[in-house]
Amino acid sequence: MSPDTRLLEIIHRSGRLQKFILGAGVGLFEDRLKARLGAKDAVAVASGAGALAIALTAAGIGPGDEVIVPAFCSAMVAATVIHAGASPVFVDVDIRTMVMDPRRIEDRMTSRTRALLPVHLFSCMADMPAIVEIAQRYGLTVIEDACSQLGAQTRGISAGLWGDIGAFSFSRGTLMGACGEAGMIVTRRPELGMRCRMLRNHGQQEGLRFIHKCIGVNSRMDEIQALYLIQKLDELDSILAERIRIAESYHRLLAPVEDQLILPPWRSDGRCYHEFVLQTAERDGLRSHLAQRGIRSQVHYPVPLPHQEAFASCLQHEDPFENAEAASRHHLALPMSTGMMDAEIKTVADAIIEYFHS
């Protein structure tokens, strides 16, 4: 039975037992995820953006602080930093992996820098060993946006747990999409977990109703989401394996045009194929070529964050953000879905090869 058929049972049970929000199901899901990832605490919240916002506040990021953020990622990341009262400081990304380039970080540091916020993107974790090393050297906090990268590991350590605190999303488009909005915060530091537990539920200490220790928010996971996600968690390994299968096929099939593309570097460590995203200078041409053949590809972030009007006031320097600009112009996400047939993958690859050979 698919999880979506079981969903009706879950909802029916939730209604019959009158279990609504942050109940036993949420506790169980938190425990399962904590055990699977090796976290000290896992705190279930209402969305991935909520997870990141609470993580920032729990880590003490606030007015006057600067947070280093990649120039190429979702605008939500920088907006969340601003929402916390801090300023995002943009840093360029790596040309191949499109994630934060640790070699650029030190140039961007000032006396106000408090945290590094790497974002794991598409199929690549940021270079966490290097980022954590810099953070330790300068006494900075590391907050990981692992929203789309549940299941990724580098050297056996999960995304979200290299730094001080990390955020996951279970929005529908992620590998483990919920049946509504949901997110999770993970941490190796129990005291940060405790703070998140208060912050997600109006600053109340657990078990103490209507006594508010700090200014919190309402960002809580519904029981329905937790019970649904517990079932999905059992399928995560097969979903991840499935993604690797599809990515491997793309790599193999696209070999003939490899020198006309930038493909995500192929290795298993630090990889999680949420999306298969290539880069080409002929992105727009390729995209319409694919569209003519009925193949849907996607452009996720057409404009680097520093060049968006919303963040114009955050710019302190005239850096060109070359790689972020290139990534914005060149990236293209290929179709990738669980259960995708070899023939479908081949159709996509053939169309790409055809484009470059004609």
Added chain:
Amino acid sequence: MTSALTQAQIREVPFFSCARSFERQWPQLESRLKEVVEREKYSQDIMVDRFESEIRAYTSASYAIGVGNGTDALILLLKAAGIGPGDEVIVPCFTFVASATSIVHAGATPVFVDIDRATYTLDVEQVSARITERTRAVMPVHLFAQMADMAALREITRKTDLQIIEDSAEAIGMRYAGTHAGLLGIGGVLSFFPTKTLGALGDAGMVLTNNPRIAERVIALRDPVLDNAVYGGSRMDEIQAAILLTRLAGLDADIARRAELASHYDARLAGLYPQVRTPAIVRRRDDITAVYYVYEIESERKKELIPYLAAHGVGTEEYYPLPLHLQTCFAHLGYRPGDFPNAESACRRTLALPLYPDMTEEDVDYVCGVIASFYRSVHA
């Protein structure tokens, strides 16, 4: 204090349950949920659209905008109304914390005001004294069963050019001179927290407004794709919208049932006056529609009464044990005990008894019987 009842006489009356009506509504709900599952769209899609349109019809609001919960609805509404850093918003200190934290999240400062002792809503007479040159808005909170004195408040805000932003999270069905709560100022909110008069099976909320500019801003703010500079957004789940749509059809019957049960409580508890004070609906010069969302009583001995009721199977809630001006989270605002005597005295005495459509008259009789036996035992 020994129990006056034997174990066999104990009856479980939880503070809230809609299990029975949920079973009754299941067939209808199931077909809506199947539609959601088939579409595989789980947040803010056709069910939310339909629910928004039904709420517009129910409240006569021009705009009803679904979001993740009532707290987010308040934050988005305040931001849409242009409330921000440097601004002050006057808000009662006896309410759920979100009334005031939402003001903080918008970047502004809550300025507390005491409540009217009879209705638990803000004391309009004290509002003027709190107005400074930074005051931008007043947030009345319609608590438990009735709305604040909106006519009196409007007189003040008209004179001083302040906005009214209503925390009508608890107020579905409440009306003031025919206008639904949330629509007497620039806008209001609804919370569909499960125990609310119209409750979901998880968190959900909504902004109500007649103002097209406010609506446009809220719609942009709830959707991060539309407004990059805003963190996160806030969306309602399709599943919750399906549940709410199903329940909305029976809302007026539910409200009528709540009123019946409340008057049953009134009659059964009358004999315990003055030890137990039952809620009073205050009639105003304008016609008002009250809705018994919460049946709030007062007792000098609530700290003993609550565990006594619990030991006899009766759930209660303490709305609220501590006024906002004395909460640690607002310590930086510098208020002191004694600043708002009405709210402080309410916090010492108020508790909410179970009240929901699935209850029976026998449940009410039982709860009142336990309260009577509590008073017999303390007087013995």
